[in-house]
Amino acid sequence: MRRxxxxxxxxAAAAAPGCSAAAPVLSAIAQGAQWLGSVLDIADAGxxxxxxxxxxxxxxxxxxEALTHARTALAALDHAIGAASAEDEAKARAEAVAAYDALRxxxxxxxxxxxxxxxxxxxTDAPVPKPVELPSREQVAMRLGEAAP
Numbered sequence: 001m002r003r004x005x006x007x008x009x010x011x012a013a014a015a016a017p018g019c020s021a022a023a024p025v026l027s028a029i030a031q032g033a034q035w036l037g038s039v040l041d042i043a044d045a046g047x048x049x050x051x052x053x054x055x056x057x058x059x060x061x062x063x064x065e066a067l068t069h070a071r072t073a074l075a076a077l078d079h080a081i082g083a084a085s086a087e088d089e090a091k092a093r094a095e096a097v098a099a100y101d102a103l104r105x106x107x108x109x110x111x112x113x114x115x116x117x118x119x120x121x122x123x124t125d126a127p128v129p130k131p132v133e134l135p136s137r138e139q140v141a142m143r144l145g146e147a148a149p
Contacts, residue, residue: 029093032143033077036096039134040070043107046132050112053126059110066103073099077144093144101137 044067051060073096080092107113115129135143 029081029089029145030078032140032145033074033081033096035143036074036100036140037071039100039140040067040074040103043067043103043132043134046129047107047112049127049129050110050115050132053124053129054111054117055122055124056110056118063103063106063110063112066099066106070096070099070103090146093141093146097137097141097144097146100140104134104137107132107134 047060047063047067073092077089077092077096080089082089084092104113111118112129113132113134115131117123
């Protein structure tokens with residue numbers, strides 16, 4: 001529902017005199033946010049597959065917390081696009097990128113990204129997880145229109 005409202009706002013902004021320059025920027029950020037939502041879904045599916053084969057409640061809990069934080073930051077960005085000041089929007093973009101980066105690092109530390117089994121950890125007869133390819137922090141920042149650090 002929120003994305004439909006955002007789309008309607010972008011159409012209205014494009015039609016308003018003097019606002020046509022802002023519409024492409026808002027559209028690109030909204031598309032980047034939608035893309036990041038898909039990336040988070042891929043990360044979630046990858047971690048579920050990994051922990052089905054290599055159960056570890058502690059690591060799974062930390063990753064689920066990081067996923068929740070990343071999704072919350074993405075929702076805040078969705079809300080800030082076009083509805084907040086440029087400063088608030090930039091802050092929301094930076095938070096979404098930081099939350100994603102923390103999630104990606106945690107997935108890498110636990111072995112989810114490359115599908116490697118934990119040393120000496122338990123293993124089930126679930127299918128062997130495939131490596132999960134996720135974009136870098138820089139790629140996410142670029143897609144969300146954040147300036148390079």
